[in-house]
Structure formats: structure tokens, C-alpha cells
Amino acid sequence: MRTIRIVAAIVILAALPLTAAARRRTTPLASKSEAKTYAVSKAYTMLSFTATKWMVFKEEGLFQEFSGTLTYSSQDPAKCKIDLTVQAASLDTRNSTRDKVLRSDDFFEVQKYPTLAFRSTRVTRTGKETYAIEGDLTIHGVSKRITVPAKVIGVRVMPGIGDFAGFETTFHIDRREFGVLGSRWSGNTLAVDPTVVLHLIIGGVHE
Secondary structure (H helix, E strand, O other), rough: HHHHHHHHHHHHHHHHHHHHHHHHHHHHHHHHHHOOEEEOOHHOOEEEEEEEEEOOEEEEEEEEEEEEEEEEEOOHHHHOOOEEEEHHHHEEEHHHHHHHHOOOOOOOOOOOOOOOEEEEEEEOOOOOOOOEEEEEEOOOOEEEEEEEEEEEEEEEEEOEEEEEEEEEEEEEHHHHHOOOOOOHHHOOOOOOEEEEEEEEEEEEOOO
């Protein structure tokens, strides 16, 4: 009987390294393919825009109020997606008079169209940490299918703090395609260039 117990113990001990090795082989594969959903954080996100005025200088602004989620998988772009909603009235160019004009029915018409939105439809990898995101951009009640470049700044778990992911994109649009004209304010002159550059730094927190 004592001999049987010794043999059984040896068999169990011999199997333990194999079990641990199998665990090491399978766990990383599962974690790499796992898609995590992050809440867009106001503390770590900046949604800014730039337009050229009078062909002389550039005016910058940003949106202060927004919400959304993004889902990211480093191994499977098909699982990646973003859903972002922005409150149009929260625009801020550090000039109250200019902000009032931009909120008026000559530009964003925020009373009638209170939100801007972007919802992805497809994400494809273009490089090690870069992607092309196709989706519907809605401004001033008009939706357009666009494709924007995006870069993963980083994904990291900070012990005792949280699970974070950072992304960045810069792209441009023609505001006239969304009915944001500003013609009455400018007297139909080209006071503000129709091309607007959007620069988004998005920080997400996984909860």
C-alpha cells in the first residue's frame, strides 16, 4: 500500500509541470484575442478642431462634453469599434462671441442639432499599431461615411489604478458637406476656410 501511494505521488508531481506549461501556452493566446470595452474618459480625452480664417491665421477650439465607448482587440480588428457622441453646444474657442456665432443657425445650429456623432462600421489594420476606421460621421443632422486613420498610443493595466487605453486620430472634413456654411455671418465671403482639421486624443478606461 505504501508503495502504491509513493507511485501515485510521483505521477501527480510529474504531471504538475505539464499542467503549468499548458496553462502558460493557452492563457496568453486567450488574453491576446480578448476584446475589451473602454469608457471614453473626459479626463484623458481631447476633441479639438482647427480652421483657417481670412487665409491668415488658424482658430482652434474643442468640445467639452462627450460620451462614448470603444472596444479594442490587438489581435482581431473585426472586434474593434467606437461609438462617440458629442454635445455641439459644448464647443469652446476661448472667445464667447465667436462661440455664440458657431452655435447659431448659421453654423452648428445646436438648438436643432444638439449632438455630433461617430459610429464605426469597420476597422482594419494598416500597421503594427495603426488602423483605418470606417464609420458614419454625423454633424448638423447630416451623416457621411468616412474613413479615418487611427493610432494606438498604448494599452496598459496600472496596478491599483485601472486598465487604460489611448488612441489618436487626425483627419479633415469639408464642413459645407454637412451643411455648416456660415455664409450669413461672412457675407458669402471666404472668411473661414471650409476645410476643418479634427484632432482627437481619446483615452479609455476599462471598468
